[in-house]
Amino acid sequence: MSEKLNGMNGYLLSISDEEFQLMRSLIYERFGINLTEQKRSLLIGRLQKIIKTSGFHSFQQYYEHIINSQNEQALSNLIDRVSTNHTYFYREKDHFDYFLQTALPNVVSRLEAKGSRELRVWCAGCSSGEEPYMILMLMQKYFGMDYLKWDAGVLATDISLRALNTAKAGIYNQEKIDMIPEELVSKHFYKSGKSEWVVKDSLKKEATFRRFNLMNSHFPFKKPFQIIFCRNVMIYFDQPTRDNLVKKFYQFTDPGGYFFIGHSESLGRSHDHYQYVKPAVYQKRYK
Ligand SMILES: C[S@@+](CC[C@H](N)C(=O)[O-])C[C@H]1O[C@@H](n2cnc3c(N)ncnc32)[C@H](O)[C@@H]1O
Incomplete structure (x- = not known):
């Protein structure tokens, strides 16, 4: 045909x-x-x-x-x-609520108990930046002034250079901005032109945008992440590919750390090692 x-x-x-x-x-x-x-x-x-x-x-x-x-x-x-780069601010909002109210406090207290102030968050398949900026806004809200005392930030990776360039520019239209609570918009964006909003440098500099193919056999990280988001990315992969990838995410999750996937996704058999916490949220067991 x-x-x-x-x-x-x-x-x-x-x-x-x-x-x-x-x-x-x-x-x-x-x-x-x-x-x-x-x-x-x-x-x-x-x-x-x-x-x-x-x-x-x-x-x-x-x-x-x-x-x-x-x-x-x-x-x-x-x-x-x-690649399909569809994304928006506050997508699957209950994830962000859980992130702010439970995941962050848990990993932060665990890090503090170890005497560490390094918080590593990875947003894999970040598309045009809405997701990592949302994560960062909530991290800054959580820490307040103490944010500066932490070595924190978000590694945001994607395979699409076009999406990454949009993310780095950090310019969004009114419709996109309407998804974000007003207090966060006024804190982290400024208006440019009639209906365009730009992410302030104070937030932008906390995101490290890199091109990274999740199919790479080698993940070049020296340290694990306390929190990994990989939402609405694995829907495009078949089961063997997902299983393989989840194993790698697991390897790079700190014990007690969290793994977020999209609400329409499930880990199936590949969550063998992660503990199910709630729909689309998993945790690596403490050692
Ligand atoms: C639908 S978007 C999801 C964006 C965001 N995570 C969200 O949930 O709103 C899927 C992203 O995965 C990226 N992607 C697809 N295959 C990839 C791969 N092999 N390595 C890295 N990123 C990939 C695409 O470029 C796209 O930006």
Whole structure:
């Protein structure tokens, strides 16, 4: 079967079964994203513009260009278009309530008992920054003036450079800002132009944005994290990929630390080691 869509400039771009399999395997092997047969039209829709503007006439040509490229740029452009970056402030709010009221106090008292003031939080699959900024706003709310006494912050990683650039710029429209409580908006944002809001540097500097592929076999962290968020990312992966990844998250979670996933996700068998706390929240047992 060959599926066709109306492309730009009036001509039709089609993808053959073979081309779909090639693209699908490439995306799965490099990024873990599992494109099912139902995602065929989505793939055409997301890629036809780049294929045409780059002067290619078929998916086959585009595929060959990517695999023969000496640098990562072509792959990076591909994932920028294929990844779904949908996110918003305060998404799955009860997670943030739990984070503020239970997870943070627990890990902080445990760190204090050890005489440590280093709080490590990782937001994996941070997309355009709404989630890590939300985490940071709540961390600062929790600590108040004491925040400065802590070596705290959020490591925010994603595979999509386009999403990361938006995150680093920290500019959001009114609709997005409306999701955040007013006291936090006035503290952490300033208005620029008619309906744009910018994250203040005081918050921005607490986020470290990095490109990181969760499929990398090596996770380059020297120390574990007290809290890891990886929400609405593993929905794009198949079960073996998730199981593998969860093992790595577990390895990099401090004992007593928390792991948050999206509400529509479940760890299934792969939570063997994590303890279930509440829907989509897990904890690594204390040693
Ligand atoms: C739907 S967004 C979720 C954003 C945010 N965590 C939330 O819950 O609102 C999924 C993110 O996962 C990222 N992603 C997908 N595959 C990835 C991979 N292999 N490595 C790192 N990030 C990946 C995408 O680029 C995208 O920004």
